[in-house]
Amino acid sequence: MTGVPQQLVEVESYVSRAVALVGPLDVERVALADATGRVLAEPVRALLASPAFDNSAMDGFAVRRADVLGAGQDSPRELAVVGDVAAGPASAPVRVGPGQAARIMTGAALPEGADAVVPVELTDARAFTFGATAPTRVTILSEPAPGAHVRRRAEDADVGDLVLPAGRRLGPRDLAATAAAGYGNVPVRHRARVGVVVTGDELVPPGEAPGPGQLPESNGVLLASWLRGRGAVPTARVVPDDAAALRRVLDHLAPRVDLLLTAGGVSAGAFDVVREVLGDDDVTFAAVAMQPGKPQACGRWRGVPVLAVPGNPVSAFVSAEVIVRPVLAALHGHDDARRPERRPAATGWRCPPGRRQYLPAVVDDDGVRPAARRGSGSHLVASLAAATALAVVPADVDEVRPGDVVDVLPL
């Protein structure tokens, strides 16, 4: 049994201690189709230029601008149409000489000699009919600006340009940019396997009617979902307040995961079994200067990094956002820097003395207000769902007044 720490530890110092337990996981290559949410292990540099060649931004006619200077509704310029280029491989190269034009479609390569595109609406053709062949002559009814509607080769990215930095969590736009840069697969970090263990004799599975003194298990649900949403692979277990059972579960999971995460049983109670069991191994307990989320522990269980967060549902969630998140980012090699936004308080609220407050909050046009009607409280799990942000209030502030500007971390 380990004593209950009294001395408060700064949040940053505790987070550094926790992050130091882990290093980046191994790298594997995955197809772009499987890469959503994975973290890029190396920078992506373009293998192809984007665009790969000069091409048209409009359906119309590729012209030599010098031929159509001064063109207008009252001063039409007629050109001979000598070619027809569509997007896709060209059958034969098209060359536009003086007095000539080529019919061109959006995305098609700009023919040699042409330097501008006139959209079909600004010609006597007015519109193209599907499947119709190109006219032999076209009348241009508007003078194009220099380079009009021409998308230049490499104006987006040239070969060798940095497209994405390492550490990026890949989303749809990243994958599109990577595909356009010439890649079919990407090097990413393994997904972190996390053993989630929640403890409590009072817990019943979600959906089951609780008996007297019982309540639905929600922390395992929360943490597993939160981890999955951040690209990890959770395995969740619910354990009664029984030291031998907890040891068995931890010993079973340890060789199969990259991180153990327990929730509950970490404070001063007579049945706080996590504190009792983890104290047997290389684990340090701390009172962290945050609210909620004060009682914490981190270290190693059978050599595997372990984080123990408190069991109150809001405490477990805030601990995930403040402590588990950077640890997971370190495992995934993820650049996870978050800058708080600054917003005025729409109402006032009380803050705990000496601890940084992480208050589930709603941020809207009126400003920031506590998500829970009754203010802060680490058991207010229903109100947690309403939060759109965490308001972060420094430890030396004991009250936020309406209009005070506060930091918020959007959720």
Ligand SMILES: Nc1nc2c(c(=O)[nH]1)N[C@H]1C(S)=C(S)[C@@H](COP(=O)(O)OP(=O)(O)OC[C@H]3O[C@@H](n4cnc5c(N)ncnc54)[C@H](O)[C@@H]3O)O[C@H]1N2
């Ligand atoms: N004498 C002291 N008592 C407490 C202190 C303290 O410093 N001295 N710290 C308080 C703070 S702050 C917190 S936070 C809690 C943390 O308690 P534990 O981590 O030991 O959590 P439990 O006692 O197991 O549970 C707390 C609370 O949360 C409910 N719970 C637990 N697990 C789940 C779950 N999986 N799903 C839903 N709800 C869960 C549990 O029923 C309790 O109501 O300690 C304070 N006490």
Ligand code: MOO
């Ligand atoms: O630190 Mo506890 O998490 O206030 O409720």
